[in-house]
Amino acid sequence: MYKYTEKQFASQFFNMGRLRIGTLHNFRRTEHKRGIVDVDEGKKSVSHHIDVLHIADSQAPENDGNIDFRSLDAFQAVSLNNGSNILFKNVRLTKKIESQDFFVYSTSASRSRKTMREFEGADTCIEIFDPDNFYKLLTKPLNSITPVRFLGVKAVTYKNRSEEWNGVDSGTHPSLIKSTDYIPQFEVRAIWSPLVESTIEPVITAHCRLGEFCREIHL
Known part of the structure; x- marks a missing residue:
């Protein structure tokens, strides 16, 4: 995994283990630099079209196999x-x-100058060569600020935020959808769920050993 950042922040990371963990909703703020801001972050819609549906008896067992009938309850x-x-x-x-x-905490699966150019101001690439231990350790200082549960590292799906209903569930989780404009970023994101019901904001945290699982690489 690769983190594209500015030299000054890379130095702070390797010297002190200092980094910023953002929040999903905070990515919507327009003051962020190009490549980070996404005003629709975490949002999607699901639709289903019924051409003709005749319900002779709403309690009939055969209705369960009819996607149009089931959509009435699902929606x-x-x-x-x-x-x-x-x-x-x-x-x-x-x-x-x-x-x-x-x-x-967003990173990229792609190692290239082209990908780095997707992030305004980025001039340094950090490789996380041991993500398992990196995120295990990173969860500790985050937990000391806000109790969280680590949900894992997941690849972003690039697609239209308007989906047709699949007949089963709500489809791709909105936290993992980006528009196709962002495809060159090849984003993978580590996600933590807060265990308290309160508003969360991005945090600056640190652990002196985080750099043990990373290295700066030249592109």
């Missing part, structure tokens, strides 16, 4: 109770989904 569109002889025609169901806020 909380209407309560059928014991309804019968109901007709839906040319109906578009849509629901907006917003992720809870998470702590996020």
